[in-house]
Amino acid sequence: MTVLTATYRIVTPMFIGNAEQKADSVRPPSIKGALRFWWRALNWGKSLSEAGTTTEALKRLYREERRLFGTAAVVEDDRSLGQGVFLLRVSQQPRITLETVWPQNNTGSGYLGYGLMATHDQLHREGLKEGADFRLELRFKPGTPSADVDVLIETLRAWSLFGGLGSRARRGFGSITLLELNGQDAQIDQSAYEAAARRILSDAVEVKAFPPYTAFNGHARFGIVATGREARETHNQAGLAYKNHRGQSSALRGDVKIPFGLPLQGVDPDHRRASPLLFHVHALCDNRFAAAVLYLPAAFHHEPRYQPADLAGFYRNVAGFVPAEAHS
Template identity: 40%
Template sequence: MALIFKEPHVIRATYRIVTPMFIGDAEQKASGISPASVKGALRFWWRALRWGQIRTEIQSDTAALQRLHKEEAGLFGTSADNGKAARFTLRVTSDAKSAAPPTPQPGIQYLLGQGLYHFNNGYLRPALAADAFLAIELFVNPKSDKQAQTDYDAQKTQLTQALLALGLLGGLGSRARKGFGSLSIESLTYGKDAVAIPKNLTELSNILSGWKCNAGLPPFTAFSSKTRIDAIL
């Protein structure tokens, strides 16, 4: 008997923007946070988490990359082969406003680099101010057959973990890898269930340890046995 689902499953995450976020439209105006920007960040963290899980099952980087690409297309959609829609739709809500960040110290000026700051002219583009709210909702569309339901459950878990990783380690916008646009996750719900958010260094360490795997050095940025994460209090 086929399984019939009438409503999509909803995953919700709320964050606090903790550092100025240089993100905007094609004209580099800080006009808000687009779903496309969030989807791109979720792709990054999904790959980072999923790679090691696949690589420990497949003893070849090439074959593992092929499977990763196939799973990513099935979850996030693809424009290849006549196109395929993403398994979910995404909604973004934020009260972030454009504002001029405080004058940075010399070390921060270096991290901003070319394109964002000039030592004579100051900031070269606006940013969304820190201490703002961001909510992300994923409406995951189920399928009607049994195998698709098995995949669906796994994909929901993967998306939930990607949202968590974004709020523990990531950010959005230019120079996100240098600490700008950093996000701090405040809540995460998976349907009606709340996902635990680490409250201290021990709880954070336990989550991060679970993301490491036995895979060797990956061919792109991803969790592996070589991963090192330093926490500074």
């Protein structure tokens, strides 16, 4: 039986919660959800290449995700519940130290963390403080092909390069960094970090059409927007850069801001669409931190008014946030 172990560090406060919104642990269903997201993001190009059409690629992707990760629903073609090829457990929980005051308004982190701060009718969201480690164990079924194990290793690494866990994870909160994989040191410096990210982007460079969901494609970009010796300040600097690009001090107004995500106050408060910009703070091996942004554009919304003929033009101001030298 093959077993993978992966140790991660919480790099920025992680706003996860139980049914009462209390941050008390990292939970396997949440982690598995994050791994599904990054697996789908990584595998759109492969699925499309093998299937030939978008419709067939989505069907193929769904079947493969169901096989790898399992499903809680009865499947029509085999009338059974799927468990997937591995069982995931958290073999070491992070040390529980709570964060109840960060971020604050009128800061870069506060700009990225809208919804976390206290208001007149709700308390500040409760999160796990940074610096704590947790360990995962993925125990594969006997006979699982080595290719399946390799795919999960790739997904575990991608989650560390770009992702996190909890509320506002796309804005760099709850960022995580892989420390060890099967007992081997996995920490890297900034040069290796950027190279690893760009290798993933280069694998999708032939995917010319915008995908139907958030996934790597030929329009994707990656860049470092801030570095520093403190994770929170590095995150704050990234938030200030984003605020300067999109906020009140920028030239962007009204409908021009729609591609950054919905709802948009005063323009469209009713529809929802996540931003194609994903922020992440990575812990480097030299005790420094890098705040990165990943641009993953896709079909924007099913509403006809949000289906422009020139999607690249629609996203131009969003893509422009990624430093030019970062994707050349």
